[in-house]
Amino acid sequence: xxxxxxxxxxxxxxxxxxxxxxxxxxxxxxxxxxxxxxxxxxxxxxxxxxxxxxxxxxxxxxxxxxxxxxxxxxxxxxxxxxxxxxxxxxxxxxxxxxxxxxxxxxxxxxxxxxxxxxxxxxxxxxxxxxxxxxxxxxxxxxxxxxxxxxxxxxxxxxxxxxxxxxxxxxxxxxxxxxxxxxxxxxxxxxxxxxxxxxxxxxxxxxxxxxxxxxxxxxxxxxxxxxxxxxxxxxxxxxxxxxxxxxxxxxxxxxxxx
Amino acid sequence: xxxxxxxxxxxxxxxxxxxxxxxxxxxxxxxxxxxxxxxxxxxxxxxxxxxxxxxxxxxxxxxxxxxxxxxxxxxxxxxxxxxxxxxxxxxxxxxxxxxxxxxxxxxxxxxxxxxxxxxxxxxxxxxxxxxxxxxxxxxxxxx
Numbered sequence: 001x002x003x004x005x006x007x008x009x010x011x012x013x014x015x016x017x018x019x020x021x022x023x024x025x026x027x028x029x030x031x032x033x034x035x036x037x038x039x040x041x042x043x044x045x046x047x048x049x050x051x052x053x054x055x056x057x058x059x060x061x062x063x064x065x066x067x068x069x070x071x072x073x074x075x076x077x078x079x080x081x082x083x084x085x086x087x088x089x090x091x092x093x094x095x096x097x098x099x100x101x102x103x104x105x106x107x108x109x110x111x112x113x114x115x116x117x118x119x120x121x122x123x124x125x126x127x128x129x130x131x132x133x134x135x136x137x138x139x140x141x142x143x144x145x146x147x148x149x150x151x152x153x154x155x156x157x158x159x160x161x162x163x164x165x166x167x168x169x170x171x172x173x174x175x176x177x178x179x180x181x182x183x184x185x186x187x188x189x190x191x192x193x194x195x196x197x198x199x200x201x202x203x204x205x206x207x208x209x210x211x212x213x214x215x216x217x218x219x220x221x222x223x224x225x226x227x228x229x230x231x232x233x234x235x236x237x238x239x240x241x242x243x244x245x246x247x248x249x250x251x252x253x254x255x256x257x
Numbered sequence: 258x259x260x261x262x263x264x265x266x267x268x269x270x271x272x273x274x275x276x277x278x279x280x281x282x283x284x285x286x287x288x289x290x291x292x293x294x295x296x297x298x299x300x301x302x303x304x305x306x307x308x309x310x311x312x313x314x315x316x317x318x319x320x321x322x323x324x325x326x327x328x329x330x331x332x333x334x335x336x337x338x339x340x341x342x343x344x345x346x347x348x349x350x351x352x353x354x355x356x357x358x359x360x361x362x363x364x365x366x367x368x369x370x371x372x373x374x375x376x377x378x379x380x381x382x383x384x385x386x387x388x389x390x391x392x393x394x395x396x397x398x399x400x
Contacts (some may be wrong), residue, residue, distance in 0.1 A: 044259075085290030109280045171298055174284020217301075218362045220294030220374070234371050241368025 019044055021095055023053060025065065026106040028113050035113075037104070038062070044095045049089035050105060051079050054117070055229040066116035074227050076160030081107040081117055081167070087225040108168035124164050127184040132191050132198045148194070159228040161185060165245065166222035166232050172215055180206065182222035182232035189235035190194045192242065208243040216240075264350040302357050304351040311348055342396050349392045349398060 020043045027241050028035035040057050042048075051069055059067040070076040072091045079090040085105050095103060107113055120201045166182040167173045178199045181187075189208050190198045207213050223233040280287070288299055321328045335341060361381055365374045 045325045070318060081289070085287075089289075109284065138365055169295075171285035171295065174280040175282070216366075217376075218294070218297055218365050219298035221298075224292040224294065237365055237368045243369055 002076050016101075019096060021053075021100075022098040022102045023057065024102060024104045025054070025057065025117070027065075027116050029064075046094065046096050047223075048095050049091055050081070050083055050093045050095060050103065051086070053095060053103075054090065054105065066114065066118045068118045071115060075161060077163035080108050080163035080165045080227075081149055082108060082168060087169045088161065089165070089227045092227070108164050108189070110167055110173045111164065119164065121164060123179075124162070124167060124183065127181055128162065129185055129202060130180075130185045131184050133187055141180075158190070160230050161228050163227065165225040165227065166230075169225035171219050171221065176211075176215065178211045180209075180212050182211050182216070182236065185213055185216075186230050186232040186235040189239050192239065204243060204246070208246070213237075213239040213243060261392060266357055293375060293378065297361075301362070304355040307348075307351045308355055311351070334335075336395050344395045346389070349396070350389055353385040353389055353392075354382075357385045 016237075020041055023040045023042060024037040025040060026035055027038050028255065040061060042053050042056065044053060051067075051072065054065065054067050055069070063202070067090075069079040071078075074089045074092045077089075081088065082105070083090065083091045083093055084100055085100055087108060090105075105117065107117045107119045111123060114120050161184065162181070162183065166186075167241060170179075170182055172179050185207065188203050191198045191203050192207070195203075213236050216233070218233065220233045223231045226232060285302065288296055288300060291299065318332060320330050358378065358381065361374060361377050364377070365371050370377055
């Protein structure tokens with residue numbers, strides 16, 4: 001399907017820059033045997049983001065386009081997508097920065113689709129829940145609170161916005177659904193290093209496994225894809241170091257961490 | 258336009274939905290959009306498979322010794338051809354990349370120098386490039 005947006009009537013994605021961009025948008029509806037790409041043509045401004053354009057497409061051209069979004073500033077984690085084969089947050093990805101006359105938009109990979117660009121996140125959340133999904137309570141950051149010493153070192157793991165870009169970019173998740181995955185392992189690292197009531201031993205039992213931290217092949221794509229600088233790959237390697245040192249200690253008669 | 262209501266395609270964890278987007282082979286072998294670590298991962302796998310193929314070929318070649326001097330001499334006569342020597346350079350590249358990147362993966366895999374892994378990769382690749390250049394010259398010039 002080819003379509004064209006009328007710049008005069010759009011509030012999101014158009015300007016008089018004269019830069020026209022072709023969008024190839026992945027389409028899938030429940031019951032379809034396979035997905036396909038629809039094409040749209042939009043005139044975009046320097047500030048137009050991929051999400052702006054998709055909202056414009058849905059508003060003006062094709063109301064059946066399914067996508068998920070909320071905050072428009074990379075805080076809610078809902079508009080993670082693959083744009084030109086790279087995982088990004090659509091809301092903060094400017095189209096002209098891509099330097100491409102054709103922009104390919106796909107849902108994040110390695111999960112099941114609800115439709116078009118919306119991925120079912122149930123499996124992703126289930127893996128986080130298995131770890132205990134550690135969160136820092138807001139009250140601990142109030143001026144009157146006593147903040148535990150060294151908490152800054154763990155703060156980055158609290159920045160996860162659960163967008164799923166890391167699992168989409170991971171080459172191991174792509175081939176092995178049994179792998180816990182980078183997001184859950186980053187959460188596990190956070191929980192093990194600062195448990196707050198969780199059982200680090202039980203979590204290490206999940207992590208120190210062939211489908212846990214040892215399944216990672218150190219491609220670091222998760223860390224590259226993460227929009228919140230969580231560094232899941234670094235967390236996985238920290239878990240490995242902990243697991244290996246624990247096993248070494250148990251070998252020489254010490255207690256397994 | 259498709260007007261049917263949306264349905265969940267993967268009702269339970271661990272079951273395959275009607276539209277799994279797991280990328281499979283393309284998830285690790287497709288270099289498009291991958292960054293340095295992802296490309297290193299792809300090349301590491303490919304060179305690993307290449308070295309495995311080479312070892313198999315090597316064993317087949319060694320088995321020629323059991324067939325007597327004429328069979329071995331026949332192989333040696335083609336082993337000195339420019340095309341074969343070029344394959345030798347490719348082999349050295351595969352061994353160097355897999356070995357040197359393996360050093361990085363091993364160290365990082367035990368939680369060591371994780372923050373400097375990118376710089377370590379670049380440094381190792383520089384070492385590998387120099388070694389490959391020396392090896393290529395030696396392969397094509399040694400009597």
